[in-house]
Amino acid sequence: MIGELLRSQPEIALFASLAIGYFIGSFRVGPIQLGGVCGTLIVSLVLGQTGVRLAPDLKNIAFALFIFALGFTGGPQFFANIGRGWRYGVLSVIEIVSVLVLILIAVSVLRLDIGTAAGLLAGAATESAVIGTASEAIAKLGLANSETLRLQANIVTAYSVSYLFGLITIVLFTSQFAPLLLRINLRDEAERVWRKLGGAGAFSEGQRAAAPALVGRAFRVRAAAGVTVFAFEQQYGFNLTIERIQRDGANLPVEPQLRLAAGDLVLVAGRRAAVVEAASSLGEEVDGAALGQVFAERIDVVLTNSDAHGLTIAQLRERAKPEDGRGVYIAAVTRLESTVPALPGTELNRGDVLTLVGAKADVERGAKRLGYVLASTQKTDFVYLGLGILVGMAIGHLGARIGGVSIALGTGGGCLLSGLLFGWIRSRYPLIGSLPSAAAQILKDFGLATFIAAVGLSAGPDAIKLVREYGLALPVAGILMVLVPGLLSLWIGHLFLKLEAPMLLGAIAGQQCSTPAISALVGVTGNSTPVIGYTITYALSNILLPLMGPVVVGLAGKFS
Known part of the structure; x- marks a missing residue:
């Protein structure tokens, strides 16, 4: 009776799969969460x-929306990291090359069909988008309909089997085994790197610093009497700003050449370390009630200034003209929806979202210099979205033969490339193409989940057959496809690329596109230094791995 109801109203099966699936997926066992x-x-x-x-x-519409949004949100970071983050980019290349070699070995040894081979890649690399691009590539082979459906079903089954083992392996490898191989205490190493980057103290996820990095304090001037505002701020590297001066009960305009006088009440804001250092040079601290209410503006700015790309926060401060950088402070850096520690040694990339804090006029001036304000709009530019997907579908019709292997991008590959292009254009010309982050996340989450539910429902009857045919071979292959690239990246990244251990392990999690792995790493290290490496390889692998779907289908057909 239930089966008859589901067959007559398949939408019930869709939403049941989403609701129950996300409920099951929310459970966590240690660091593992499906x-x-x-x-x-x-x-x-x-x-x-x-x-x-x-x-x-x-299914096709859902996947097109998902893959376009994936490319759109990752476009600015992808192009930003192609050149500057080359050391981390090497790790993504290691991932791509090694998994392709391992897949071809598995095809030859286990006699895998092309669907199972593509599913093994998707599951072991924990990259669900490969399912869509590989499925489309199989559909273009001109096989009988029954054979096409069987191979597409094998993609899903192989993915589901190898994904679980690949997920467990990458989480345990990055957070537990790799530190043992490097012979380091990962928490101590992360603390050292944090301080090297200019952090005064780390805090874990879910915590906030009791002594924040940016502060405002009021003083009654004594020792600093006779010093100009400009000279005082310059003395501390412009890491603090005199925001307000009150003399004899009257507020004075804060001018660079204004000299402080004994008895002045001043409000000083900026980096806590600089304000603490300057306290003894000012005089006694007061409660500041006489200065009245002073508000700090907080805005998010997308970094588009090419001159700032690749600079650390400290270098950006040093190179800015005093009149441009005065009173502007970077409180947070967001990259690919991950929060990167906003420390003096943190390197900035084009496409980063910088949270600026300061007086309204100051942060508005800083925003104009750095990029554009991320408007809090709720509206999506459907003209831009629709055009982008149409362009992607057109690109998807392109194909080529390389070494006798026929490779076609399909709608998935085309929309991914189109999303990259349109996301990059949006970062250059922010007045067009609005796609709020919440809307993009809905497109990605609902699009991928709907696509996965559709292919899972169609693959159901064939799943048990494939599991019986290969037994433990698929889980073992999935584990090896995580360990081999991981060990290679660990060896090359440590000995030759000289990457700091927390960033290196974060990069290995990113090359596997594994969010659970980076979450486990942040928990073990106690700070967010691994995220710095994670965002770069994640941006690259998240784009390159889906494009490997058609490649695996083409190569596996030659080797099987």
């Missing part, structure tokens, strides 16, 4: 045994 996508796949495979199917058009 996530909603894998949970949705498991539930849809079970419901698929009833014979329920979703319309192919729904």
